[in-house]
Amino acid sequence: MRAVGIILAGGQNAKLKELTQVRATSAMPIGSSYRAIDFSLSNMANSGISKVAIITQYNSRSLHDHLNSSKWWGFGDKIGGMFVFSPFLTQSGNSWFRGTADSIYQNMAFLKRSNEPYVLIASGDCIYKMDYNTIIEYHMQKNADITVVCKDMKGMDVRNFGVVELDGEGRVVEFEEKPLEAFSDTISLGIYVIRRELLIELLETIIPEGRYDFVRDIVVRYRKKLNIMGFICDGYWASVNSVESYYNINMDFLRSDIRNSLFFQEPYIETKNKDEPPAKYNSNSQVKNSLIGSGSIIDGIVENSVLFRRVRIGEKAIVRDSIIMEGCEIGYGCIIENAILDKDVLLTANQVIRGSGDEPFIVKKNSAL
């Protein structure tokens, strides 16, 4: 085992509005049957990283529910395992995690008790498939202190990301979180490789100084002192960081190239098994260009939409360009366009819900209309 994994899943994101009132960003439902964290968790397992810490904080119940057993991702080994860390109280009081670096620092025992030489840090709210071994190998080959996985966004607006500038050898020479003016098209994907002992040393230096953020206080602050390398990856990558990106990510799965690379090419992305029966199409169903979750029963019209598990679409109901999460029931004759229905929404007959292309209408979890 060359590396242990740390998944930062504590984040809150106000730009997801009502959707993250009830759950952590890493627990956001994605692509009919997954949650965001399944992607980094499966990548860890598929890369042979058998010992993974998941650090949760904000609204962690939803995440703990999803992570109730390590066996769905194959982390049940005696060597290794899946460790879920939440903030806890100690005799000296304290304390919520004050930042990403602090959240690792407060669970230092995990790092100190490991003997793998490297640590791979990833965030739990990004959607991608990656073999982390290639990054660890690059890290070793370049003799890097820290390797930051980067992507060239080719002209997209990157002001919401950590923007990185690399020199000709791939060294990170500039790094700014959410810059007002982007100085390059290259962004950090929030995936890092660092030697375990160096990470311990850095954390023990910065935390007593009152610095708690991994990116700001380690990667950015030490960028000239340490050998920080950028590893450019291509392939699909998206971050769940706004209602718009959440909507677009789900709609991306209506593209067969993205489904093929994420779902049908090995290694697979795994998720918690919910044991739902196959989707059932009744005699008046008309489904076009949509993903349908298992356990769903369709009597109406569904177009260009993503339905999660156990969704019921009543007769003469029309669902277009929408995301319908697990357990929703849409009654007879309802019309739903450009909307996101959170889990277990119940709509009686003939309700109309319309958002716009720019701004999907969000119906909160457990609403009954």
Next chain:
Amino acid sequence: MRKKEMMAMLLAGGQGSRLGVLTKNKAKPAVSFGGKYRIIDFPMSNCINSGVDTVGVLTQYQPLQLNRHIGTGIPWDLDRRYGGVTILAPHVKEGEEGYWYSGTANAIYQNIHFIDTYNPTYVLIISGDHIYKMNYDAMLDFHKKNGSDATIAVLEVPLEEACRFGIMNADEDDRIYEFEEKPENPKSNLASMGIYIFTWEMLRNALLEAHERHHDTDFGKHVIPMYLEFNKNIYAYRFSGYWKDVGTIESYWKANMDLIQTIPEFNLYEDFAKIYTSSEHQPPQYTGPFADIKVSLVSEGCEVYGAVYNSILGPDVKVAAGTVVRDSIIMEGCVIGENCVIERAIIDENCEIGRDVHIGVGENIPNRLKPHIYDTGITVIGEGSVVPDGVVIGKNAVVHGITECGDYDNMRLESGETLEMTGEV
């Protein structure tokens, strides 16, 4: 000694020969059912849903696929530190030769020591051949309440069909006084479902004694008559839910089709008593821009671009554009090319059907080689088969193996004909 109140022994060794090519390479309990399930998932899920967490699965005929499916029992929560699922294959015993399981009771007899390790008070005997949901715990309560030595689950069948079943004749308290196997003139309509609860101590002795008399002991033929002979307490436990023996191509096809009714008699969509299965990976199911799916079940990982009517698709099935699938069962991993017409067919796992293939055309002529197996117009394509572009296949026809255009007569396989490629598939 630690103790289990009741453990289950699941008979899964049968070939199910009337399922034809579907059971060529796997035991009947391993045959797919209802899209994502296998037949054995139903009794296995019933066990865990009834609180029975110790299950011995007796295998004999072609067990590889069954073994892989069961694994360590994780999907059914039967991975236990004490108990859980154990696969019991015939084995050689000390100082003697090994013997095949020669009957249902003989299979239990050969595993007496396995049962003894759990020291159960009651043993539940079930088979891996039937589609039903049942609470065995309620049956155990009935067994205890009556002070039974054995309890047999029975289904009330129409009297005119009773001659096809093992019939229990019982008094008004449902105490059984007589058992008749397939009687010509049935006296009652209580058909045995092949589900028994025995008080273990007595069954253990009965199995030893029956083995002295016969070496192919069977519950229906030997053990139950012996209990009656010695005037033991046997009660009939009436079951009124859905229960289907899927022993023939026609009954297998019909039981699958029962699931696609608007309100199916057998409902998989309830929140309680779920049926569990081993699914290795479960991406969402995609329905394409020009697809049309009606009255069908579509499993995880399917990508449908064509039309699917009155059919059942297993996991990871691809149906290309321009193709129409009607009244058919397409099992896991099949890929169907463009512009095909597939009617009233069963296509077993991992088949590749080319473009412009027509299956299920022509007259309903029974299969020439096996007229008793394939006679209801259903065409069957065996596991892992390849059917080349442009081929036309008739009704009651059977294809198994990797076939090429040259294997067909003028690109056609007429109704009732069989094309089985020799060699490994």
